[in-house]
Amino acid sequence: MFAYKTQIRLHDTDAAGILFFAHQFEIVHDAYEQLLEKLGFSFPTMLTKRSYFLPIVHAESDYKSPLFVGDKITVRITLGHIGDTSFSFVYTIHNQKNVLVGTAKTVHVTIDKKKRTKIKLPAEIRTSLEKFGKKK
Amino acid sequence: MFAYKTQIRLHDTDAAGILFFAHQFEIVHDAYEQLLEKLGFSFPTMLTKRSYFLPIVHAESDYKSPLFVGDKITVRITLGHIGDTSFSFVYTIHNQKNVLVGTAKTVHVTIDKKKRTKIKLPAEIRTSLEKFGKKK
């Protein structure tokens, strides 16, 4: 399973004293970028060398326990589904006491960059995701 | 129905050229803050004069069409549900061509600020939400 470690920063919080909910999506996306890099599909590569892109068409988060500035968290990513034209990732977030504080999910499609139309998942993405999905 | 008008800013976008998905949550929350202010429960009031707070326990967004810097958008808010200890808002986002480009939902609970425990919806919140929910 892929794990990404980070820390809640002051600018992740708001005047209520805890993580601002939208920033949880930034944090899981940071983890996703790290995972893509590991799988060989980093954003620099995709933005400059591929004819497709992987926009998010749905995102959701649950917030189970507040996160405070300085909290050390671990984001773990597992594969949700792989379809013909879409796939999803599922995220869990644990704090330094190993308490599950949040979860998230992102659903991605592949679109042709120039036409901005949905295309079938490219073979290189499918193969890589299937391989990732089999890991325990 | 409550409507909030705004514009996609450069810092809302990313290197893929479109709205970064997490920023859609910031935008609908801006609209929500405006609504709360109109209903008399603005954040300054809640942060300083109330014993409870309304954290988000679930949030989700759909992305139907890309948004670009400069796009003029309208966020409309309707009441989702009101329960004993939670309520939700549903958001639609239309662009300047009146195309539905995205939707979102936020689920809120009321917690006691000091104890950080879930409490029943305060009467003033319930009354205000019910009144808002009846508007067309």
Add this chain to the structure above:
Amino acid sequence: MFAYKTQIRLHDTDAAGILFFAHQFEIVHDAYEQLLEKLGFSFPTMLTKRSYFLPIVHAESDYKSPLFVGDKITVRITLGHIGDTSFSFVYTIHNQKNVLVGTAKTVHVTIDKKKRTKIKLPAEIRTSLEKFGKKK
């Protein structure tokens, strides 16, 4: 003088209860985008129809009084300097009590998009800035 009105949002603040300093730069840039749009050089136009771009090479801010969520602010922009290859804008921020709470400055250069090298200020930019600079 160009004036832009906005409001401090929850996500502009941090756990210290006030505007997070970096977000003041986002806010003055929002005002700058609005000004460019008024002058006919909006970001959509520049990103898609011009061979140059106007990156910031220096930015600075002063913070004179704390800003809280819900505060209504007015950002005013005046021209700093126009040089051969650069120009600057100066910003003041006043709150709802008309107190000067902050100032900022951004210095911009024009670069050729493809070569990513500095070029002389295009005539259309220079003319527009000079006209703006003469307004009181």
Add this chain to the structure above:
Amino acid sequence: MFAYKTQIRLHDTDAAGILFFAHQFEIVHDAYEQLLEKLGFSFPTMLTKRSYFLPIVHAESDYKSPLFVGDKITVRITLGHIGDTSFSFVYTIHNQKNVLVGTAKTVHVTIDKKKRTKIKLPAEIRTSLEKFGKKK
């Protein structure tokens, strides 16, 4: 010298394809938070256990070379000055090719949390900063 390593994330960039200037301030503040934690004055400690806070009264950044998503950067911090009621930090940012891509400076004052008035630098802060300033 204190060094903090991180990576440019998609949400740090904008539709012009490079780091959005205001996000450089977030990044150097992340480094500053890490430094404070190392010096024993972490934000959780300051927000909950100290009677003072260290707001920024001035911030500035220079941008020498564009930063792209995926770029690995190192932020180094040195002490600027220590005065009676203020101190400053100076930041350099190098990319993965060890090119200096940006610099920044933040000036901090200490204020009494309750009175929101400026106070003399607390002895524990002064001692710690002086010690840090002597390191090479």
